[in-house]
Structures are given as C-alpha cells and as structure tokens.
Amino acid sequence: MIQLFHVSKCYGRCAALNDVTLRIDKGDCVLLTGPSGAGKTTLLKLIFGAEFPDEGQILVQNRNVARLRASDIPYLRRTMGFVLQDFKLLPHKTVFNNVALPLIIQGASTFDTNRKVKEVLAAVGLGHKYSALTGGLSAGEQQRVCIARALVNTPMILLADEPTGNLDAHLTEEITELFQSIHARGTTVMLATHNNQVVEQMKGRIVQLHSGRVLSDQEGQV
C-alpha cells in the first residue's frame, strides 16, 4: 500500500528524514513514535504529497508520489484522510461545513453529504456541535472535527498526526477506540503519537523514529 525507498528530506541544512525505507501493507496499523523533531510529521506529509522528498521514492497505492503531476495530487489525497497536527480548520465555517468540505469537493449529493457528516460527527462525539462555528470550539473539539473531516469520505489510508494531543485521558481512549474500529474496517492507519496510552491501546506495529532515521520497527509490544 505504502512503500518508501531510501527517502531523505532536508529542510535547509538539517535532515528531517534520512534514508528511510518502510513498507506498509494494506490493513496495517502503524504507530510512529519518537521524540519531538524526529521527523514523524515530515514522514506523514511526504506520504500525503504535501512535501516532496529530496531523495528516494515513495509509492502510495502503486503511484509514485514524488513523480506525480501537480494536477493529480488532489485525486491521490481524496483516497487518504489526514488529521493534521495543527488542525487546519476553517474557523468561520460551521462544524458541519468543515466536515462536509471533502464531500462537497468530490461532488457528493446533498443527501449523502448530510448523512455521512452526521454519522461521522456522532462517531467523534460532536453530534451536538453540528452548527457551531469551528473557531469557537475548544482545542479538543477542534481536533475531533479534524478527525471527522479526515474520516468523512471513508479513506483507504488514514494518516493522523498527534490526533490525541489535546484530549484528556477519557477522550483519548474513545478516539483511540474509533481509530481501532476504523482499522478493523480494513483501513490502513498510520498514526504519529507521543502518547503511550494510545500506543498500548492500539497494539499495532510500532515504528520508532529518531533524528530522521528508523530506530526500530516491531510488531505489537512496546
């Protein structure tokens, strides 16, 4: 599903990723861990086509992201959901409109849009905030809106960057369960996190990054 071959990415002088080779199969659940600045976000962005690698190749669903034409990237992104570390929500739009945006872009019918948005908002526990402006929500709520937006078009791949960074223990557990159920549906999940609670609960494959290198890659346990 996702393959990285000797991928390197530099921002100026410092190498954010250094010779990373990874293979993620369909239906995998990968937990990216590592200290701050290890390159977790960078890795996810590369897969998402938000950044281009300086070296190496990235294949996502057999498409070479590094060589993709700019006009094809939107279509690649529609098959993926991305929960961003800094939410990137539209503060002047309602929760509904934020979450519905990916569907509107794809030209879904009004009926489908309404149904799916309600479904996914209920799943993240925001059913009641339906018509609130996103800008007025707490950080935790915004994070859940962001998760809902990533899930609304039932992506094949879910990339999540610190999806529980602003949530309390209880909500973290709930959201982690949500990710688990999404994974159970067959979605490939890739999750970057510092949170040990999430790592323990998810019981996935753990990829540890350190200064842009893969330190360890093990199944199951910490």
Add this chain to the structure above:
Amino acid sequence: MKRIMYLLGEALSGMRANRTSMMIGVVTTAFTITSFGVFALLYVNLKNMVGEVQDDVQFIVYLDEDLAHDRSQAIKKQLQSESAVASLFGTTQKAALEDFYQQFPSESLLLETLDENPLPASLTVTVRPGFQAPDTISAFVANVKALEGVQYIRYSQEWIDTLSLFVRYFELVALVIGCILALATVTIIANVIRLSFHARREEIEILRLIGAPSHFIAIPYLVEGSLLGMLGGGISLVLLKGGFEFFRLEFNGSGWFHGIDSTLIFFSIQEAVLLVIGGLVLGCGSSLFSVYGVMKSR
C-alpha cells in the same frame, strides 16, 4: 448541487469579506467601461448619420438656361434609362422660383426686382442602392456632367467621403482606446482578485490538503471576477443611458445640434447586453489571469 451552492457561496462571501477592494474594482471597471461606452456611442451615432446620409444619395443636375424643351426632355429620358438612377424629379424654372418664395419669403423682394427668373431648371437624381459606392457615383456624375445642356451638378460627395473616412479613423481610435481601457480594467480586476485570493490563502491551503483540484479552488474567484465585471458593465450602462438622455434634453433645440438630436440613437438592446457581457468577460478573464498566476507560483 451542493458543490455549486458552495462555490457560489464562497464567491459571495469572498466579495463581502473584501468589500472595499471589490467596490473599488466595480467603480473603476464601471468608469473604464463607461469611457469606452462614450466612444462606442459616438461611433454608433456617427455611423448612423453616415448611413442615413448615404441611404438616399442624391445629386442635383442644373440645366443650362434657355435650354430647348426637347433637349431637356432628352436628358431626362437618358438619365431615366440609366440603371444607376432610382428616381428622377424634375423642377422647372417656374417651380424653382415658387420653391424659393416659399422657403425664403423674406428674400422674395430680391428676386422680384429682377425681370428674368435667375433660377435654373434642375433634375434631382436619387441613386439606386447598389451604385452608392463613392467611386461609382463620381464616375457616373462625371458622365452626366459631360452631357450637352448640363450646367453644373451639385453633389455633396466630398462631405460624405470625409465623413465616412472620419468614421473609419474613429473606428481605429475607438479600437485603440478600447484596448487600453480593457487593459486597465484587466489590471485592476486582476489585482482585486489577487487581494481576495491572498486574504484567503490559508483557506486555499486547506482546500488543497483535502484534495480540491485547482479548478475547484479557482471557480469562486472566477465567479467573483465575472460578477465584478458584470456589475461594472451594468453600472456603466446606466451611466451612459443617463448621460445620453441628459445630453439629449440639454441640447434639444439649442440650435447647434438642431436636426441632430432627433437622429441621436442609443445602443440597441443587443449592443447594451454586449457591453455588460464585455464587462463579464473582462472580469472573468482577469481573474483567470490572476488566479492561475498565483497558483503557478506556489
């Protein structure tokens, strides 16, 4: 459906958020289109006038004094047989005198002091439509002039020629000025749209992140530009119509323009619609220009 609503909504909210620059854009667009419209209006009227003059091209053949009756009849017959002649209208010396009295009663004394009627008999020739090209007419007129018994011919060809030449120059000038004004409009609208685009760059980044293709992102701005241009065109149309009516009222009967004011015309409905559509096309084109310029540079 939802997508269309969304795109329209985005365009409108963008216009609202960017109200001041939108206003400036509309006003400047209206101004430039109005300036162009004034020229177009002048052009349309000039052309109309030339057309009206050319519609019945006439010349008057004055016959020699004391011409024998059968000679004048012969000339008349010959002219009538010409294919270029649509109609012929003869005026005898006596009739010419009566006409003169009728038209200038105050000057009648002038003629009464003379024993003889100084006015020549004449033939007014109206040229058939197919023969109205300047070259054809002058050749024909030269022929008629050569006939025996013809004194002289009054033909206002030069005036018509000058006028149509003027119209042709005017066409060129209007084209050049139109181009310059269009360029100015494009620059202004493009900048307004660029501002609007810039104000929402974060939003655009988000749209890109969730898989919006470029055209989806561009459409609200194109709609914005089109609306802006259309509004400018509409306002300028209103201004032009107002100015036109004012001009007509103000100069009606003021001697100078006497006779012209009745023939003044405004744009036809098609031309008016064209003006507004022109604004729309300008607006849409310039936002296309600006949006794709910005997108490429990202």
